[in-house]
Amino acid sequence: MSHGSFDIKSRRAFLAGGAALLSGVASPVLAQDGADTVEIEEEVSEKVRHNISSFRTLRWQPYFANLHKGAILVDTTSRALHYWSEDGETYKLYPTSVPLSEEMTRRGRTSVVRKVEGPEWRPTPSMLKRNPDWPSYVGPGPDNPLGTHALYLSWTYYRIHGTHDTRKIGRRSSNGCIGLYNEHISELFSFAKTGTQVLLI
Template identity: 55%
Template sequence: MGSSTRRSLLLGAAATLATPSLLRAQQADYSPRAVPDPVETRRNLSSFERIDWREHFESLGVATIICDTTSRALHFWNGTGTDYRLYPTSVPMTDELTRRGYTEIVRKRVGPTWTPTQAMRERDPTLPDFMEAGPGNPLGTHAMYLSWPAYLIHGTHDTRKIGRRSSSGCIGLYNEKIAELFAITPVGTQVRVI
């Protein structure tokens, strides 16, 4: 048997063995609705769904952000609707820590400092009273403060948190993504957390 015949035979056998796996992969339902219970099994996977801002606001205002805690995504539209962006996020650890409703961006800060709330310190007494900006700071490189006290949209140095229930109430983004969002989001941007 020649080397080209053996090679053809081996390639044919490999293709035959792989066919059932390929068929199963093509027939699998990968839609967001097919993902199992998100609380129990999802890790860093977001099942993004496109959202229409008109379902939540009467106008775009100076800009609009919708934070979807179910799909773990932040949707941004500029004031003219010509710039739409979608970012993966971290979301609060529990429903009790999740505040939903309408708010707005009231201030922004590069290199935010962090002061854990009393409730955070009660849950974890090892937290510091205060933390300067820097690599260990859980607010990452940029923060946008909401009109709700102690709620922010901010970065994170711990990239494992994105796509997970991992915050004490805030919405977290990769540092590169919060820097991008920070640059295009004016103070006064309307925000809805759903």
């Protein structure tokens, strides 16, 4: 069963089908600060999140200065992950799960520092404090909360990973990480590199 992602070839059909939805939506342009970062003012960021209230394709330029090693944008409001390849030829859009609460949600710039197929899972100390009955370790397999693949970020404990529980996708259901269907994290895993830029808004 396919859970629907968009690549560059299907974008035209998607845009044509959603022309009424997309018409009149402004594309904010943000000031670039240096070769590899884009500063997002709070008021502009709020406007961006308001404009992404529906699941739709985006351009990378408002969020990144370049596509060096590719770029991943996670929008926690629309619960969508956007990926652009370094050459700009590949664009993907995936539905995600997002953190349960604002307190668990981290926003800002990070990057992929490690890629693991068949990840192991150890709950963080704060997770074990909230859920003392949880196991301290789960190996790779169908019971692993990280699914089949994980992209580890430079922020401690934060990952973009799969999930075997497909009910979580599209919901506030995680303890801080960003979850994808296993078939989607497998595809993203094949595209993303160590060093791929990541921005959570």
